[in-house]
Amino acid sequence: MKQNASIQLARTAELSTLGELIRSQLPDVVHAGPSPQILQRQLSHLIEDGCLITARQDDRYHGVVALDLLDGRVTACYLDPALVDAATPRRLIQAAEKRALMFGLRKLACCIRKPALRFMRALGFEPDPDDSEAAQAILVTKDLENDAPAWIRDVFALHDQLGIPDDYGARHRLVMVADGRNLESIGFDVYDREQWLTPAAAAAWRKMHETAVRAGVELQVVSAFRSRKYQAGLIRAKLDKGQSIGRILSVSAAPGFSEHHSGRALDLKCPGEPPVEESFARTRAYRWLSANARYFGFHETFPQSNRHGIIWEPWHWCFRPGPFGNPQPLRTSS
Template sequence: MDGSCDDVGGERTALEDVGVLLADQGLSDAFFLERGLVKYGDAEAGNLVVVQVDEDGREHELVTGAGEAWLELRDAAQAEGVLLEMVSAYRSVERQAEIVRGKFLRGLGVDEIFAVSAAPGFSEHHTGRAVDISTPGYGVLEEEFEESAAFGWLEENAGRYGFTMTYGKGNAYGYLYEPWHWVWG
């Protein structure tokens, strides 16, 4: 890393730090907008409801409609013997910035970071309508999820509950295939 990274981690927010790190790489919002991504703000999400609490107390939130649809989807799957677990749901812009800043500080390159992570502001998780899904026996946030019965069930049924998979194979956004990422509405 070059000396400009000495500035990182001071009084600034993670979002401001990422802005500096991106500027160092000659990147701005335009780079992500050109990929066809949409920029969101924190206000995008509106009313959030807690839809899952993990054993460690971590809460997962979605906007009301998405939360209701998720619970219906999950219960319908479970009734057919398919377990769907929520790995990640709503995420604030600042939380996304912390994730991306962490990757920069670990020395990952821009290509590596933005193949799997959204830039802060550009994640569908900011909307409170996106869910990352896992199922027992398959790596979490791993492509092998597509081989699971859970993925097969989602492909068949998720649409009826308003969910679609947005980062398919060869997507134009520059992301790797994410069979676990589904968005409501």
């Protein structure tokens, strides 16, 4: 009996293997098309966005799907007939649906060959009624909103109330963030408001703060956890003052898409600096963070010219423990 392949997001380390596989197995996709370098670049963007999903067992790929965020489509699907079991295509498409939903896509489309229509219908995709019966390639779509988890439907409802464009997440390559739970207090911010983080982020913050103090750097908290409801309130207040939604979204994240919802993000400043200003990047505190924050698991999410098209936010640091999240030798000088 075939064992289930595990469904996962492709990682950068798999780039060349996947490039080779796709070049050799999907000649219709790459027909007279991109050079190996361009294909690698396209794959590397898909991997960075978490839009390349694989069904893999050990080092063998049973299948791959790619999600095109801007078109809201599953654009390429590869299945190895020698390896794949009956459940894998369904699991791959469902993983793509889940991923699309995280980017705030309310519908997912897929251009399929006719023999796949029955399979896609069983997954809830329907062809456009105007499509010609005789066409060889059929565009099928599925509404993702109705079966979405309650918190995601809540994000959609807030977006409808505030007039946030449907493609906000896809355009900025940002995924939705659920409100964090079981948060713990990290004390008071520069405005004397109590602030909260997840226990792991709070512990890492305390350690980072202490180490910075020992290096002669004072880090101050401007903001930590913010719920999506609170974020929606901030945006509503700006709308009420007559600002356009486009202008507001150029400086504030749409509710449901701010890392602050997670309870893992911090906006920081240092004495003598105004809060949330780019000038923070010219301070010694910022230089210290750039050199050391990673050792505590904190990363700058929106550096200069970031791929999200979000303004440079040198004050915004998010706790994402990864290979650098574990204790490492520390650089104590700034």
